[in-house]
């Protein structure tokens with residue numbers, strides 16, 4: 030053990046804690062400087078003018094004041110990510126950041142139907158295959174393991190969702206392990222995607238769904254009952270229904286809670302009761318994650334700090350352990366992740382006491 034001359038701060042302890050990421054969208058990790066550079070190259074406007082590129086400093090490029098502006102930023106980002114090399118670049122930049130935060134395993138969302146909506150000619154299969162090649166190379170030298178979950182994106186409807194599920198099924202040899210369901214939760218309910226989820230499940234893919242973010246508790250019920258989602262993205266609005274909270278706790282359905290995202294999009298009020306605390310205390314399995322970290326100005330360590338602030342260090346460590354358990358890693362891989370986590374935990378806590 031290294032002797033230290035100062036007590037380790039909690040942010041430092043949580044940064045060094047080995048972590049698992051289960052709710053992070055690759056596109057939303059694009060650093061501000063990369064976004065500005067790619068937007069400038071493609072002549073994409075990054076402010077609220079649709080009339081060609083206007084110069085916006087990286088510090089301001091992700092500023093948004095309401096949902097409409099957020100969606101504009103997301104569309105501008107999607108327009109700027111134009112070809113395979115751009116996606117490989119943001120994967121490499123994500124990995125560098127994840128390694129700095131001691132992420133050891135990540136299940137990253139990719140949104141191929143959004144990619145092809147903005148860039149019809151982009152070869153999705155080739156792009157994901159290239160991403161997986163890079164992911165394997167990065168794992169080889171860093172130990173960070175990355176796998177992909179293809180988001181079906183509610184807004185494109187059920188036919189496109191099935192096409193994306195079929196695409197995902199054919200990409201399992203290229204690191205795709207599951208499907209997800211982000212997008213407009215209020216207007217495109219789970220029932221539209223029953224067939225796509227059944228297809229994916231039969232093909233051997235794991236199934237997760239965003240729910241209980243823009244819509245209420247019923248949407249979480251629908252994701253469980255109609256889609257058989259194994260984890261719920263966000264899920265925080267389950268707290269509107271005590272019976273559902275009890276059911277989630279009893280069935281041990283993990284919720285991927287993204288506290289900063291929820292505050293930035295207004296799903297949760299800053300001065301209101303924080304659902305993370307209420308859900309954890311009700312015995313629901315919760316994980317924390319950063320969602321679109323570059324857009325929301327956060328990182329995985331910040332989300333653990335939020336959990337520590339709300340619930341204390343012991344709970345934050347328990348949440349980190351829950352993420353290993355809730356992951357789709359094989360039993361053998363999970364055993365390795367637990368070993369790394371427990372060893373580092375013991376070392377960090379001992380070092381903090383010296």
Ligand SMILES: [Zn+2]
Nearest residue numbers: 211239262320
């Ligand atoms: Zn998300």
